[in-house]
Amino acid sequence: MNYPVLTIVVPCYNEEEVFQETSKQLTQVIKELIDEHLISKESNILFVDDGSRDRTWDLIEAETNQNIYVKGLKLARNVGHQNALLAGLATASKQADCVISIDADLQDDIRAIRTFVEKYWEGYDIVYGVRNKRDTDTFFKRTTAVAFYRLMNKMGINLIFNHADFRLMSKRALEELLKYKEVNLFLRGIVPLIGFPSTKVMYDRKERFAGESKYPLKKMLAFAFDGITSFSVAPIRFVTLLGFLSILLSILIGGYALIQEWRHHTVSGWTSLMLSIWLIGGLQLLGIGLIGEYIGKIFKEVKKRPRYAIETDLYTKEAKQSSPAPKTSEN
Template sequence: MSQLTLVIPVFNEGAPLTDNVRAIREAVARIPEHRFQFLLVDDGSTDDSFIHLSAIRDTYADVSVLRLTRNFGKEAAIQAGLEHVDEASDAVIVMDADMQHPPALIPGMVALWNSGIDVVEAEKIRRQSESAISRWMAEVFYRIFFLLTGMDIRNQSDFKLLDRRVLDFYRNLHERERFFRGMIHWGGFPLARLTFEVSPRRHGNSRWSRFKLWRYSISAITSFSSAPLHFITILGALTFVVSIIFSAKALYDKFSGVALGGFTTVILLQLFIGSTLMISLGLLGIYVARIHDEVKRRPSYIVDWRVNSQKSASDENKRAQQDEVDDRHQQDLEQKG
């Protein structure tokens, strides 16, 4: 019987966690041919989420809880969960705790995995509560990301099933700043997609402000493309061409005796060149900042507390007892020898 682990990042979800986890358990209960474990990652919640997570862990024998020291962000929470998945797991499912990723999709994802697919992605076809400007911003991001990287991740989500070899591939990547969707897509593993509509949140509001989404977008693009750096060369070439044109015009006016007084041309050139230099320095700054973050080699997250599922703890005790028996048996053989 294969084992799958559900990795569920949690941040300030509060009391609805109990009902949400119950709903997810009901969905996986329809797949009796597989065994499921749950790893709930508390990403530094500041409300009572950890209390509810502890209660859930005490209620169900197959639930483990991982708590980070502070809010490191969703990408770090996903990374922490995937790096703490039991070695016995044959696949993992990553999903949100707020029920916007429908648990009803899990049986279909597992069925596709059973057929030999390594990655099963849940793709958003419509977000009911999303505003027009948010949809427009998302579309612009997807287009730019595809233009610069060649990877089409339009409407993809973090709701994914990953085979064990995909999980091992992700764990072996060493970069600190991560973009989960892009990294899995970049791996090029056989994949299939299921579609879903994003339901309204049952509790609270989204923690993603437009500013955070903007920073996340910049991080995602610069993680997978150096094309913005090449824009500097293009801007430099354009500046050179424009400078030649302005210079030729200025020389023509001077030798024709029609040169106008004032510094209009000089000012325009200075503004154009200055703006180009500022854009170039800004792009360089983004990449230098990424290099700075990588060379520091700081951990992406810090685990504050972990409690394994009761079943995992029982298995560990059995292994410890077996190891003790084996040691005693080895000692007896050595004494007889």
């Protein structure tokens, strides 16, 4: 019986503090799944170094030499979590029958990986890891995350609630994903667009094993804004609506001013004038800023620059070395 080749893709950026433990735990998961005849013996873990400035790549390279299940992919520079993840998925799709993506911080429950594979055997092409609750988050992060998901759904963007990038994808689902060529990458919004059979696996998220979070407030807000503007023109329409309402309000205020003029009740009002200027000026700047954001995204798309560059590939290189040499005919 042919068992599926599984590759676990792990994006890494300055993860030297947690790498050894992550490698140890994921290797144990791979061994157990092989022993249970759920995946092939050729299954592996692909660590993607996203231009780390610490010893992350040195650790990956060393682990590759002593652990048959660990492979490495080094990007030439830091390109961000989503592009690093895509680089790993694209590389793994060349050999794997299914791929699981997971962050290196061990917050996602690795015990759910077995359930992912079982769902794959049941015929699902995409399996989403969904958090049961957000108890480990701060009140602010929990509140803003819920607001973000609700806002995205209101705008017609189909996101899986409480799902990050912990998921399984089959080979054919990966092939469809790689057809999406946009530079402004938001995988959580793109994957549901594929439309293949999918399901959810619930799990409890844990505290980070070691090191610091790579998504502080500033990055989270930027990530959320990118997600909104990459999938919807609703913000521009909202500003258009505000402009329309502002025009109506101006007409009403203008009519009131004319009536007061005819009745000779006009009084010079510095406060009202300044408030009007600030309000209209603020709306104009907001509108210009949003339009600029969309134009900036168009600017990035039309240049069609590569999303990442691979400096060292210990994944396909290992596969080529282990493949049998072609037979030559004897004369």
